[in-house]
Amino acid sequence: MAAELHVELVAADRNVWSGEATLVVARTTSGDIGVMPGHQPLLGVLESGPVTIRTSDGGTVVAAVHGGFISFADNKLSLLAEIAELADEIDVQRAERALERAKSDTDGAAERRAEVRLRAVAAP
Amino acid sequence: MGAQLRVYKRRIQAVTATKKITKAMEMIAASRIVKAQRKVAASMPYATELTRAVTAVATGSSTNHPLTTEAESPVRAAVLLLTSDRGLAGGYSSNAIKAAERLRERLAAEGKEVDTYIVGRKGVAYYGFRERKVTESWTGFTDSPEYSDAKKIAGPLIEAIEKDTAEGGVDELHIVFTEFVSMMTQNAIDGRMLPLSLDKDAEEDGKKDELLPLFDFEPSAEDVLDALLPRYVESRIYNALLQAAASEHAARRRAMKSATDNAGDLIKSLSRLANAARQAEITQEISEIVGGASALADASAGSDK
Numbered sequence A: 001m002a003a004e005l006h007v008e009l010v011a012a013d014r015n016v017w018s019g020e021a022t023l024v025v026a027r028t029t030s031g032d033i034g035v036m037p038g039h040q041p042l043l044g045v046l047e048s049g050p051v052t053i054r055t056s057d058g059g060t061v062v063a064a065v066h067g068g069f070i071s072f073a074d075n076k077l078s079l080l081a082e083i084a085e086l087a088d089e090i091d092v093q094r095a096e097r098a099l100e101r102a103k104s105d106t107d108g109a110a111e112r113r114a115e116v117r118l119r120a121v122a123a124p
Numbered sequence B: 001m002g003a004q005l006r007v008y009k010r011r012i013q014a015v016t017a018t019k020k021i022t023k024a025m026e027m028i029a030a031s032r033i034v035k036a037q038r039k040v041a042a043s044m045p046y047a048t049e050l051t052r053a054v055t056a057v058a059t060g061s062s063t064n065h066p067l068t069t070e071a072e073s074p075v076r077a078a079v080l081l082l083t084s085d086r087g088l089a090g091g092y093s094s095n096a097i098k099a100a101e102r103l104r105e106r107l108a109a110e111g112k113e114v115d116t117y118i119v120g121r122k123g124v125a126y127y128g129f130r131e132r133k134v135t136e137s138w139t140g141f142t143d144s145p146e147y148s149d150a151k152k153i154a155g156p157l158i159e160a161i162e163k164d165t166a167e168g169g170v171d172e173l174h175i176v177f178t179e180f181v182s183m184m185t186q187n188a189i190d191g192r193m194l195p196l197s198l199d200k201d202a203e204e205d206g207k208k209d210e211l212l213p214l215f216d217f218e219p220s221a222e223d224v225l226d227a228l229l230p231r232y233v234e235s236r237i238y239n240a241l242l243q244a245a246a247s248e249h250a251a252r253r254r255a256m257k258s259a260t261d262n263a264g265d266l267i268k269s270l271s272r273l274a275n276a277a278r279q280a281e282i283t284q285e286i287s288e289i290v291g292g293a294s295a296l297a298d299a300s301a302g303s304d305k
Helices: A092-105 A108-122 B003-060 B092-109 B121-129 B147-162 B198-205 B221-304
Strands: A005-011 A014-028 A031-035 A042-046 A049-055 A060-073 A076-086 B076-082 B113-119 B136-138 B172-180 B186-194 B216-218
Touching: A005 A049, A005 A060, A005 B003, A014 A060, A014 A076, A014 B003, A031 A042, A031 A060, A042 B003, A042 B221, A049 A108, A060 A108, A060 B003, A060 B221, A076 B003, A076 B221, A092 A108, B003 B172, B003 B221, B076 B092, B076 B147, B076 B221, B092 B113, B092 B121, B092 B172, B092 B186, B092 B221, B113 B121, B113 B147, B136 B147, B147 B221, B172 B221, B186 B221, B216 B221
Parallel strands: A005 A076, A042 B216, B076 B113, B076 B172, B113 B136
Antiparallel strands: A005 A014, A014 A031, A014 A042, A014 A049, A042 A060, A049 A060, A060 A076, B172 B186
């Protein structure tokens, strides 16, 4: 088994997901970043986007994360987000409705949030 | 039924109704404390991780950010006071207000102007009644604050601290809230939120000796700090709001418990008085009957002769 890193995905008001993983891909303001065990200590600003966590038992966890930080040190990765939802928590119909509404209101931020949610659900 | 007895009965009824209400409020508050405590616990991971990250950036880089450097001669300070929206919580709000007054005096003694920001209707009413200037106030969510509420509060505060002092900005940011120690103890405390005093934060976490690794910043240390600090302020405010909510419920529970106990005592002494009044009435009736009977007997004995 490959080396593992410990992941904590925390939102402002709850602990969303925690566990062991082999690879975490997140979107920072300067582009996507993939973190594997043994990565150099890192602190980055996250952008709204899906976060993909490849767990050590071969599964994949996808979450929609809206703003926040990624920090990695001592093989411990923390994803801090103001709002974070796991893909299977997302209500697709609601997100679609929110997208429609945001488009008609031309609310860029809300549109982006809804898009990120839908993309997180669609991701394999 | 005699007039006296009727008065007692009515009062007992009124106090019983009050007791029912206070008892219900006590139970509601008790159940809400648990919920509020759970929320405090749930917000902890985010707060500790964020504090760690802030400490890491601030110590690991030589950046000078307006939010971390102390002004040489601070002239204005913002005080954020957290009170409750509703009363009937004992000394909860007035203790917080008193703590804010003390802080205000201390800051004034240091030669700083004080801008007041208030959360909760009670604090707003206190300042409104005294016609003191309140820079901004928020109400309506002290029972169960959400993260968005903390964001709403943090916005203007961060704006004020980023502004130049000459243009009405502030140099320091203090917060007064009620710390939840246990079900029985809640203390109104004040603390300086900005500029950051990192040593103190590290001490609070009990990890002072922990060596932080040299981080690689993405995109850059300045940008990370720029993005981190507002979130840090929000999370501190959120934590304070949650603790204040838990304290408010605990204070209300205690106040309502003593109100219920008092009502019980009152009912007891009133029913004693009512019993005495009833007894007196009965005694009087008997003596009236006996008196009447003997008067009749005397009268009939007289007519026989």
